Amino acid sequence: MQQRKIILGVAASDAHAVANHLIAHALRGIGYTVVNLGTCTPVEEFAEACREHPDAEAVVIGSLNGHAHEDLRDLAAAKAEGAIRCPVVVGGNLSVGSRKDPSALERLRRLGVDRIVSDPAALPAVLDELRAARSAAEPLLAVS
């Protein structure tokens, strides 16, 4: 059976390494191959990793400094060009300020973010759902 693979990283302006490494650790623990691009990763680097790892089933981006929207500005173009084809999951602390505004999440979705995850423990289930949805939609690309 082929190992499941995801691309992981922290948004471009963000140097928070702890949650990033813990998520990589947890996903590896349940059998994933994690391509961890680490902190301060621009969209372009995520796209590059997608080219190198066409078998990755999702790109998972953390953002803790509140600059998610600014950091992911290029995501819409990367998805439109097909540079990032797999689903994009974003999690963390997604806008500045302690009171969260739902419009901030809507703006991220408009950039092409497929899922927004507030609890990292929910990631495995979200990845399973995304994979199931994708194999249903594109049977020829399904991992066998």
Next chain:
Amino acid sequence: MSGKVVLLGADRAGEAPHGNRALPSLEESVAYVAGLGKPTAAQVLQKARESGRVAIQPRCGVGGHEEMKALLRDLETEAAPDLLTLTIDSHTRLKRFEQALRTLNRDPKDLNGYPLVTHGWQRGRDLNESVAAPLEIRHGSPDARALFDVSVASGITSFEGGGISYNLPYSKAVPVAESLAAWEEVDRVCGRLAELGLIVDRELFGTLTAVLVPPSISLAISVVEAVLAARAGVRCISVAYPQSGHLVQDVAALRSIPLLARRYLPPGVQVHAVFHEFMGVFPKGRAHAEDLIFYGALVARLGGASKLITKTYQEAYGIPDTRANIEGLRLAARANSPLLDFVAVDADRVAEELEWILAEVADIVEPLLEQADLKAAVADALERGTLDIPFSASRYAKSEVIPKRDAEGAIRYLSAGSLPLSGRALRRNDALLRRDARTGGGAADPGLRSLLADLTGDINYFLTVFGETDHEGTS
């Protein structure tokens, strides 16, 4: 004076502005230091050790030259530290000399340190001559060759960094083989200077990412860097260790440094233990911060450190102002008081912890030190995870290690990743963490959410100690 600085002949990015030709010869710089009328950093450290007191040193660096000079003078006049620092700005650390120059000419206050390469060695000497204490360069450069050349020409006798410790915590994509090669060149110049009669103190940055670094990782990486430095000719090595916050663990780690030096370094190399006051999340309240500063200084004394790098009560808020820096130095110096001889630590517990630290360090470093090509062995071990640090900024470490505080606050291995620790050591780490599972409920496999929450709590340890727990967020 804040006249514009012009970069001469720096048309290529990353090239030192004045070119090496413009620098004085090593012989001239050695003669300059001899005539400077102040001790070298190595002499200050040796004297501190002989007199049984801990030398005190601040961090400090601002962009403008006159401002830097005023800062050094103010710190010396008001707090008389044993050593002073030039903290270097981020552009210079990354050899972005053009950006450092542009920022300096636009507004020096936008620089987060002193751009020594841009100011040039004559201004470095001007700073050196304006204070009585020797200077150290503190930075974070994976390739510090240009900075080191200007530092030597400035007559500066202490230089921080190393090919592992100034790469993994600071840079994302610099191959370790490259940073090790660049630092080997720095260390070789130290060797040549030693032959010419000038001992440069080379301080290794065992603090690493400053986030829950297990002592045996900090010390193992310093041992490797120290062996490489000694082989390249370095004669004075300072091994810096960051306060974990646990008294027994910190005292044992500091006391292990001379033992590690005896075990792994050739005789004739002077080795000093340096203690970094807590480098993690600092309490906000001034009294709390000052408690932590004084506590750190006492630990340095108990551990027999030659030197202490201080913090300030403004640590939680960013780079401190001069006043806070002065107060931090004065407070730390109080721990050197002869009245405090009664302060002691449980010798049996320290001895036990020390044995374990030595054993863990041996497990990690001895397979590497056996290799013919140590630099290649280090790069390979980092790639395989047999040498590793937690929460690396660099892709060139695996970062499979997950640290965790035990119930007493000591830093243990929740996961040792691929580190070649003995079964005994792993079992002890497990036992120390599991024994304490009563609060967390199953620390063996706590699940991602509670692991994140637990580690956030561990990172914010001193906020909990001082009841400042409204703070939120991981680093």
